[in-house]
Amino acid sequence: MSHTAHIPSHRKPRRSASKLALRAGVAGGVLSTIAVAGAASPAMADPVHETVEMPTLTAAPTAATTTAPTASAEATQQIAFEYDRQARQEAAAADAAKDAKTAKAEADRKAEAKKKADEAREKAAEQAEQERASRSSARTTLASTGSSEGSGSSGSSSTASSSNASGSAAAVIAFARAQVGDAYVMGSTGPNAWDCSGLMQAAFGSIGVDLPRVSQGQSTAGTQVGLDNLQPGDILYWGSAGSAYHVGVYVGGGNFVGAQNSSTGVVERPLSYDPPTGAVRVL
Incomplete structure (x- = not known):
């Protein structure tokens, strides 16, 4: 029988790969391994401690959080477009009214001139x-x-x-x-x-x-x-x-x-x- 047969082991139980992957999430994986240093000596070896750094879990952006700003920008652009279209229509209507008024005044002037010319010819x-x-x-x-x-x-x-x-x-x-x-x-x-x-x-x-x-x-x-x-x-x-x-x-x-x-x-x-x-x- 070996002289170390009765010395208890202080090595921590190995964690399974599936548990580590579960804790790391979609961004993780196993980021560390367990370093074990043991000295094979007659005396009881000092316990070896390991430190496992776990990755920070970051939630993946969802479709809702991505779509919301885009929809808001599109709605703002649509409102701006509607305001611009309405302003153009009002300006066009004002120009048309002005042109119609000018044309009417010119037609009235010509009609009056024709009337006077006809009267002068008759006289x-x-x-x-x-x-x-x-x-x-x-x-x-x-x-x-x-x-x-x-x-x-x-x-x-x-x-x-x-x-x-x-x-x-x-x-x-x-x-x-x-x-x-x-x-x-x-x-x-x-x-x-x-x-x-x-x-x-x-x-x-x-x-x-x-x-x-x-x-x-x-x-x-x-x-x-x-x-x-x-x-x-x-x-x-x-x-x-x-x-x-x-x-x-x-x-x-x-x-x-x-x-x-x-x-x-x-x-x-x-x-x-x-x-x-x-x-x-x-x-």
């Missing part, structure tokens, strides 16, 4: 109709009075030639007077706007007399006559013969008709209003 048409009626009446009156006036102012011409000139002169004068009130527009030849030579060309053209287009040519188109020997139908000119800058027609009674300027248009005025330089007789 102008009425005035034009009245003027046409007045001119028609004037033509009839002047045609009869012009003949007698022309026949009574033959001057130094023979009676036969005066009689022929008077009838033509009356027609020229009637045409010119019928245009009184029309506008003066440089280069215009009627029927509602004239320049000075355009009116003379049209008036004499109404009886078949073809005059040059411009005042320079008209101032030399006939026989030069003195201003103290005028008769109705004579062409008056301002400036020198051949270089005149304005023309009109003598209508008798010390008056003339001419397309004066853009301010007055076609007017009948006394010779003293704008004394002419000379005159030519084409009838």
Whole structure:
């Protein structure tokens, strides 16, 4: 029998691997081993103590704890999105209302302008109709009075030639007077706007007399006559013969008709209003 057969062992019982794993949890395992130091001697060995450090158990995060913050963030984002969408809708509605108000104001302005334009056109048409009626009446009156006036102012011409000139002169004068009130527009030849030579060309053209287009040519188109020997139908000119800058027609009674300027248009005025330089007789 061995001399150590009766010496009791002080080694602690070995713990099973399953118990250690249970205590360590999912993060553990066996983290230590038991160190045993024993001296084989006749005397009783000192007890050997072991220290086992156990791992700290940490609970694994659950699905609930992970999902809760995410759901809260998503809810916050959704609320922010809804606020932003609502703000955009309100801004769009305000812009649309502003645009509609502007469009309505513009439509009202155009409608008012159109109304005024229509009224102005109607008034102008009425005035034009009245003027046409007045001119028609004037033509009839002047045609009869012009003949007698022309026949009574033959001057130094023979009676036969005066009689022929008077009838033509009356027609020229009637045409010119019928245009009184029309506008003066440089280069215009009627029927509602004239320049000075355009009116003379049209008036004499109404009886078949073809005059040059411009005042320079008209101032030399006939026989030069003195201003103290005028008769109705004579062409008056301002400036020198051949270089005149304005023309009109003598209508008798010390008056003339001419397309004066853009301010007055076609007017009948006394010779003293704008004394002419000379005159030519084409009838």
